[in-house]
Amino acid sequence: MASILEDDPFKDPSLAGTSTPLSQPPFAVNVPATLPVGRNASLTLGTDSLVVLDEELLESRGANCCGVNLAGKNKTTRSIPFFNILWAETSDDGEIIIHYAHNVSKKVVRPAIISYKLDKPESNLTEGWMERLLERAYGASQRQKRIKVLINPFGGQGGAQKMYHKHIAPIFAAARCELDVEKTQYSGHGVEIGQNLDIEAYDAVACCSGDGIPHEVWNGLSKREDAARALVKVAIAQLPCGSGNAMSLNFNGTDSPSLAALAVVKGLRTPLDLVSVTQGDRRTLSFLSQSVGIVAETDLATEHLRWMGSARFTWGFLVRLLGKTIYPADIAVKVEHDNKAAVREVYRAESSKPPLTHDSRPLPPAGTGLPALQYGTINDPLPSSWTLVPHDHLGNFYAGNLAYMSPDANFFPASLPSDGCLDLIRVRGDIARLTSIKTLLAIAEHKFFDLPHVDYQKISAYRITPKNQKDGYISIDGERVPFEPFQAEVHRGLGTVLSKSGHMFEAKGV
Template sequence: MDQRRAEPDSGTDGSPVTLYGEFTATGNRKVRCAVSLTERDLIVQRLTSAPVGRSKAVLSLRDCVGCRAYRPHDNEDRAAHLSAYFYPLKRRRMSSGASRQRVEQCFRLAALQDPRANLDEAEKWARAVRERCGRNRLLADGMLTSQFSRPCRMMLLVNPQSGQGQALTLYNNHIQRMLNEAGVPHTLVITGELKAQCSPDRSICIFCVCQVVNGLLERPDWEEAIRTPLGILPGGSGNALAASIHHYSGASPVFSEELLLSCGFLLCKGLVSRMDLVSIHLSSSPRLFSFLSLAWGFVADVDIESEKYRHAGAARFTVGTLVRLASLRIYKGKLSYLPASKAHSSEGGLRNNMTLHCNNQTSSPSPAPLLCCQSGDSPCQNTLHNSCHSNNSLKVRRTESTPSRSATKAVPGPPDSLLVPLDQPLPSDWVVVQEEDFVLVLAMYQSHLAEDLMAAPEATLDDGVIHLFYVRAGISRSALLRLFLAMEKGAHVATNCQHLVHTKVKALRLEPHSPNGIITVDGEVVEYGPLQAEVHRGLGRFITG
């Protein structure tokens, strides 16, 4: 660090400079920089003219994932080094959108003869940057948001066969470096290795949703276990949940590796929000919990039948849509639902309890014990998936319950206060869509059905409603295609298609009458037949950045 000082700069918002220093660039000692730290920004002002480039950079601390101080391997060099890592949004070429791009700022501190003193100065800067980053994380739209405690050891579950088989490569190329830069200790678990590594640990957060949610909710201590923060890294074909989380961050749409960078950045920020979960009862199978969608008809058919095009990545759904449009099917059945505006207040008790639980987490946000999720009779089989809207993503061991209120109280997980047994008549305040011919029925609880399909544009992570869509028979192939094309930007609701119905509900019942068909929950085939579902507002915890 140079002894001669330049005039400290001020923040872009006029905030005062709290730390100032003059350093040389790590890669070129001829380049001197004046560095100013405010509550919101790191400002780098070049003091020398060479090499040619921008003379000033203002980097928002909201885009910073970490900062570290270190000594070089050369013991004869007394200098210390300071590196700060940013992922700001930058405009993409030939596009109006923006995506996260990595920016690293590295400085060399060698003002003092004592190497330890130089390292102490670098560590003072690193601590100050990290502390201000933490304060900027918690300040979201003027409100405090819960954050899991640091350091929190994360467990990343990677299925190397998901999507196009690139999940492990994507981790190695992007996520590993990101987490290291953020100072987040983590354990990488290839799904086939999970059985040997799934011992409970209070310091572990899980970054896989598909199986884990059901595993957490079948524990006797489910109320504590479901507080475990979950996250998502896209590595499959659809990546619907990842696209939803990215959408909620307010950023413009991104795809493929740009979506991965966005989700990785959000994980590093570590902000925890409540997430709705939906309990689903099948006629002869136990209850299961869903986090994304329930589909019958056209959407379910495309999802499952497009499996043969998995090598095409996200384009498999486009191909599957065109194939199914060529031979459009009609499905007979009965649909009933409880409108959100008529929902009973009986759900309020559970909601209030969960709200208090989460408020406590704001002050002491330690994750719940890790549960190694089970599938079938043996624990921790290799069916866990890091891309949760994919056909093999929801092979869960389900809780042993029935749709009755009395039965659900006897098993782990929250009771379903709005549902009656499937073989009993529905309450009078339910709306019944008389037996009709449907093209599709789709229940969404998050915004996206795939990376490029915003099926429920009004959805939020914990709005406490199911966004129910159905399309009546009689729609032409061209009109249905236009609906799905409009869905890419969430504009299908505004098309005023006379065959499309959208309503917000708290619970629903579906009774297919066609002898054959496909029903999917979170992209996975479930038992075909009558089912019903109820939303549980804010039951889960999700890392949203």
């Protein structure tokens, strides 16, 4: 076997000089990187891909075979990225079967299979090689996740159920995930599901919806007596089937249902800051954003334009920006980083770290509820360490956990999943129309952070009190709440999501 590894032109350079495989099971000891699967074919664990060597591929006339890229001019080889490998198994008659997601287009992947009948099956060798393949494919990610799937048939343009069966379910099935599928029946149903969820039975709740169902599930988990434990133990994921798919854009790096399903299959447990918002005698958890002014109106006042998809946000934003609409308010904040240079430094320090290999948070004891509010509620006196500033010409107040609000709105390029901070922007509403247009273009071009008239800070808590208005729009995670003062504070790493990196958003940073 040693000669196969030493002579193999496709061997992984990271294995050079050692015969010890990455996997630990006894049957995987001394398993080579290359597995012969016929007289003229072999499978090799490369640096970042599975390399298939098969002389029969010469018979293919095209530049692509079975959805797998052919390597170079020598069409006897093809490669499958490890990230796309979903599962590997052997049949009773000695056939090795590898399931993977092949790229139909830039926005769609579908399950596919390669299989070879082994001439001389060696069970220990084959099982050991497949274990190494799956280790490369999944790394620190959990295999065969137990997923509670929630389908919202009412969200967005109403196509969630069709999207699930066509684009998502096949990926989950090929990855051998354990699924429990349920359709939400009415507004608030996700809250009930989260509140009554058996947290020992599932690793994740995947919401085939917009951002509304994840918001409901988190708030359902927050109502439990063991809220802190439930929020850490069960990861929440979004599979983009709504008009607002910010969560998927941030953690899956896509608003494609099939690519998002693949990202969830391979997703790493990632701590996420959650925010307690108090208004009146109510306490709500927020995972996405809180806004007053132009962004809130852009979202909530364009509900009648859902047929436009995510374009309704751009349209609503432009109309109000050009109209120089203002939303007067008094704002008090607990600032952690008060200038763009400091914000940029924090972001770059975190982004330079390697991907996490595990979730290091301890699991809270059973019966542990939500953390106490450090700064009290909206009904308590304003903390003395906060500074209250009147904003008589406010155009937009937007505090958020995530970087993207929509595909073309990277509002918070310095945002981090678990830094204990909200990213805050404040923009005057009476800026010149030309400046307004430049602002909109800067968002699409990922240059919003550097605009001189944009005030960008990292804060851990705030209070906002609208004034000189009888009514208006306040948005919490895209949901409309009463038009009255509210207070917010961050709980670092209280929630759990699945992400591709384990500690960063899939967004262009600063």
